[in-house]
Amino acid sequence: MTYAVRMWQADQSADFGELLRHWRAVRRTSQLDLASVASTTPRYVSFVETGRARPSREMVLRLARALDVPLRERNALLLAAGFAPRYPVAQLGSAQLGRVEAALTSMLDQHEPYPAVVMDRGWNVLRVNRGARLLFGRLLAPDPMPTPANVLRLMIEPGPVRRSVLNWAAVAPALLERSGREAVGGVLDRDTAELVRRLRALPDVAELLADPASASPTAPVIDVRFALGDEVVELFSLVSTIGTPTDVTAQELRVEAFFPTDDDTRAAWRRISSNVKV
Template sequence: MWSALPESDRSAEFGDLLRHWRAVRRVSQLGLASAAGSTPRYVSFVETGRARPSREMVLRLARALDVPLRERNGLLLAAGFAPLYPVAPLGSTQLGRVETALTSMLEQHEPYPAVVLDRGWNVLRANRGAGLLFARLFAPDQMPGAVNVLRLMLEPGPVRSSVLNWDVVAPALLERAAREAVGGVFDRATADLVEQLRARPDIAAVMAGAAAGVPTVPVVDVRFAVDDVTLDLFSVVSTIGTPIDVTAQELRVEAFFPADDATRAAWRRIGPGVEV
């Protein structure tokens, strides 16, 4: 099972949120106190509301529990302090260097597909290779404006129907979603989506089957049937190191690579003007 973040708002009690994060990280009051340079008695008082932490102490406790930046802001608000970590939108001046790096990564990965995802698996940016792949998978229909990778791959539709090894990819993707969640914990929206997907009878069936076997390969390829060719792709995921902005922490780049020479050669047939 996975843990989902509680709803973080101004009415949330700091002690409840702190207790939640201790439970998520499976840390005792003694362990948290030691990591944050405090005492178990003080941590207990904070959790029960008998003590009000300073801003510095809120941050020390959050760092000790490795709380994601967005939720650290929630802890600060619950304790009566202003948020510390900015939430600049992608494309803003504040994230100019990040935007430049993302653009470079997407362009350098051509002609193969690469996308930028947020923590909810929504596609925020895509290079030409990814646009070409998605266009072919959706053809003859138009690609939707909003693309969520979990929904595309796991719910019935043209993308899922093009995945030849869907029974292997589906459980692997759901495991990936939990592993790659920011701070190892789903936000509420993503937790709800994953729960909804796992409740589907077809997905529950393949999850049960996957639990009985252990993969014998280093990575799980996604085998797409595109037009008259089969593409075996695997992906590498990159994140931004030491972010201090909420948006930057939640971004990741997924770059797809051909798994074999046949796929590398077949890519030339996907569309005109593609050079490998």
């Protein structure tokens, strides 16, 4: 199965009408359908897109909600229409995101001894628990974990992490498919879209993606098989997001928690974690 990756390609300096047309095209929504959901008329939507009408702040937000535009890009729509952004962009660790930080810490701690990480929308690792620190430490040794650590790059570009993934040929196409499916609002931001494009263009990755067999999974979940020294562990993951965010950073956070596939991995992980201090 293939996944159509939608990318944030609109010019950030575009006027509101251009941005509205862009998002309507992304959502494959007609002016009539958009007008119906936003409680306005197709004529008014047409006038806004062509610059013949200037929307109010409330109308900008109604149109953005109707198109399920991510919060960061809703701010861009407001700016293009001449209004101040509505949605804050707090830093993780700030007082504004105190409840979020506490919840993330609890999730990471409760998932021990298995790995769990917090990532932003660009797949950059922001927080790790002890299990994830152990996993990355084993995969990258003797080098330290890079800053920032980007999961897509670590898994797909040549390097020690990729060399440790025994079923890389199955994991890489699935991971690239995930990048589009898990994007905020189903739309990759400009930087992540460029990263995905570059990774897909790597010769061995392009060859994999061109092989129909790579899109024919034989199991309900694709495990990642890591070789960690003399041990082999097989892990699958669950991804969690914040349900009702009103802050840009909060909307873009994801927690990925890894679970052992079988009893052999549970036993191997107990041996690994009991012998190493991290």
